[in-house]
């Protein structure tokens with residue numbers, strides 16, 4: 001096992017070419033501050049660039065996958081430039097996960113909220129623990145989604161369900177996410193990491209070139225509007241951050 005160091009993310013490569021990337025701010029349910037956002041992007045970029053890594057697992061330390069935007073930090077963008085920079089940092093992670101060169105297995109434990117739910121959806125093989133839950137509070141916060149989910153979600157669950165999830169921000173348990181096609185597999189909590197490792201090792205055993213091509217071509221064919229979605233999401237989120245209503249709602253946590 002080889003370990004790589006990031007401030008808020010653990011990254012460990014095993015002898016089978018599987019790199020496990022673990023969000024590591026468990027005291028706040030792995031909420032996304034700027035350091036974590038940048039570390040996630042870097043950890044996946046490094047994994048994509050490393051010839052010894054053939055598949056990745058993304059998971060969260062402690063009792064959550066990721067609770068989204070760090071609501072305790074109270075550091076939110078004040079200018080359009082800062083807002084755009086923040087969204088682009090989040091989307092840098094989405095690029096490295098969804099549009100990277102290697103398959104990513106999600107091992108989703110506990111809560112996956114907002115940007116954290118988006119990262120779960122960004123994974124190629126999202127495996128959810130039975131007790132895990134996800135929801136999108138973005139619209140209720142006067143914000144917008146950022147992780148290409150306006151393209152991914154309708155493709156995975158259909159437009160009606162995507163609308164319901166994004167507008168109302170209801171909470172969904174793993175079993176329902178499995179039924180609607182958002183979880184690739186739902187497993188007992190105790191079996192989560194073993195199932196993720198087994199899946200990642202199967203992927204790591206496949207030929208690198210065809211796996212890489214399959215990921216690229218499937219995304220291009222099934223999600224032709226993904227890049228456009230990322231641009232539109234950026235503009236909508238920046239506009240959200242610039243509205244004083246958002247600051248009021250975010251600070252209510």
Ligand SMILES: CC(C)(COP(=O)(O)OP(=O)(O)OC[C@H]1O[C@@H](n2cnc3c(N)ncnc32)[C@H](O)[C@@H]1OP(=O)(O)O)[C@@H](O)C(=O)NCCC(=O)NCCSC(=O)/C=C1/CC=CC=CO1
Nearest residue numbers: 027028029031032067068069070071072111113114115138
């Ligand atoms: C429903 C919850 C996720 C979990 O509830 P519960 O199991 O009862 O756990 P808590 O007691 O509430 O939380 C445990 C501790 O973690 C802290 N915490 C939880 N979430 C956050 C967070 N998002 N940021 C900071 N800290 C958090 C919580 O304060 C507890 O700490 P203490 O034990 O010290 O008190 C519930 O926690 C919840 O609803 N959390 C808020 C989720 C949320 O609103 N997230 C934002 C989503 S929007 C978003 O992600 C948008 C973007 C777009 C723009 C920029 C950046 C990122 O994403």
